[in-house]
Amino acid sequence: MESRLHIPPELNSRLNFVHLPGYAQYILDNKLSEYAHLSLKISRELDIPLLRYFSNFSEEQLIGMSMERNRETMQLLVENRASEIIETTTKNWITNQLPMIQRDQIVTEDIVLVSFMRRKVLRDLLIGYAKDILHFTQVMEEVDRWTMIQDTTMFNVFIRLQQEKINDTHAALQRREQELLEAQEIGQIGSFEWDLAGKNSIYTPQVYKIFEFDRPESMESFMNDVYPDDREKLSKAMTKGFEVGHFDCEYRYKRKTDKVLWTRGKVLYDGTKPVKVVGTVMDITERSAKTQQLASLNESLEHTNAELQRTNKELESFNFVASHDLQEPLRKIRIFGDRMLNASDGLTLPPTTRGYAEKMHQAAGRMQKLIDDFLSFSRTVASPKIFEPVDLSALLEDVKNDLAEMIKEKNVRIHAARLPVLNIIPFQFRQLLINLISNSIKYSKEGVQPMIRIDVERVAANQIDVPGIKDYENYFKLSISDNGIGFEQKYADKIFELFQRLHSKDNYSGTGIGLSICKKIVDSHDGFITARGIPGEGAEFDIYLPLRQSE
Helix, strand or coil: CCCCCCCHHHHHHCCCCHHHHHHHHHHHHHHHHHHHHHHHHHHHCCCCHHHHHHCCCCCHHHHHHHHHHHHHHHHHHHHHHHHHHHHHHHHHCCCCCCCCHHHCCCCCCHHHHHHHHHHHHHHHHHCCCCCHHHHHHHHHHHHHCCCCCCHHHHHHHHHHHHCCCCHHHHHHHHHHHHHHHHHHHHCCCEEEEEEECCCCCEHHHHHHHHHHHHHCCHHHHHHHHHHHHHHHHHHHHHHHHHHCEEEEEEEECCCCEEEEEEEEEEEECCCCCCEEEEEEECCCCCHHHHHHHHHHHHHHHCCCCCCHHHHHHHHHHHHHHHHHHHHHHHHHHHHHHHHHCCCCCCCCCCHHHHHHHHHHHHHHHHHHHHHHHHHHHHHHHHCCCCCCEEEEHHHHHHHHCCCCHHHHHHEEEEEEEECEEEEEHHHHHHHHHHHHHHHHHHCCCCCCCEEEEEEEEEHHHHHHCCCCCHHHEEEEEEEEEECCCCCCCCCCCCCHHHCCCCCCCCCCCCCCCCHHHHHHHHHHCCEEEEEEEEEECCCEEEEEEEEECCE
């Protein structure tokens, strides 16, 4: 989750007050102690839940903390910076930096009651400040407006935090389900819920694999694949199971291959009527091997979580190890090459030898760039798909700062429209903008100031003429165009393939990975990217991102 919840512009504009700053200055100068005492008194009368986390503090300590916090708040109100009060509070809440309490300890009653308490205190103290009833009303209107916007923002944060917890729980359940399916595959065990009415039966993938069918089938069809000598035994076991509530049976089965299966079931009833059987089926053809596997299954399941965590740590360190081991020899080649080419002892290399050394040094540099780009591609593919609301205008400014040296060197002019806030993967989208903008700079025309334009518009799916468009109603279209050297349109698809280059490495540096990374990033966002080029005039890259209902 983003560490700060930005106030929408339409609400932020309403936090510019006329009368409230003067009232805040009055409280700072005359009523700060009374404000703190009255706040604590009303909080206790309302029995605000958060108070229980401050039960170990003395009255003097509580008043001291309240005065310090209220002094900061009133000073910001005096300076007409109410938005900072709201944004700082929400940031501290989201990042779990609230004093004395954890962010999950705040409940809706706290938001409502604290807001009520603050408004009541401000109203009670206003009697000694307001000049007349009109002035009183004007100040309270601004108090109510500030309180309303703050409450709205706080409730939005609360909802987002709750959604984050739900998402974490859902992800944990999905991991557990996947672990269960993996365990079933290891143990060759399938589980099922058999609806005796034949409408809502559920089978795990391993059941289909064991029985060698690709869709649910009737009991009659299943029994036809049971060995004739075992059909009566299985039928009797199931019939008795409907009476006593459970059954198990070992039987021979053949559809494509000969198998020995073991089925266990528990019968569920509606009153006295059997309605469902939940159970497992196991292929025990290789009995001795399966018996040993069953004996170790519980132990392996106990270690599954630890193994998964250890594996994740190993995967996280892989890029670092690979990067170091691959790049260290190249560093040495480049260092020794530099020493040969720039020797300070008066040694002059023969022209042929110097040429070899220069080519070696250049090749090592290209290999270094290739490794860097390949690791970037690997991180893009493997990075977790965590979507967050991100202000693209702010992200673009960060990217321009990253490319500041290149932009200054080429005297690049970048014109960007006001970009929206989108649910994206921040790390990946940052890399996308870096790659496309640096590409435009790299392939600029000699002697011509590079011009890059970034536009955005909302388009309907039926207005997009691209094969394989996803099933969304609307898209955000982000266009990045330049006045560079361009390219032949016939290469518009090829440039997104891994290691594809349209120009010689002697003329333009690069590895042919950058645009492949861009395509992977857009794919991760369930969108697509297209390219248009005209030789000698420039290129344009259009990125289409699905507009979901939450955006």
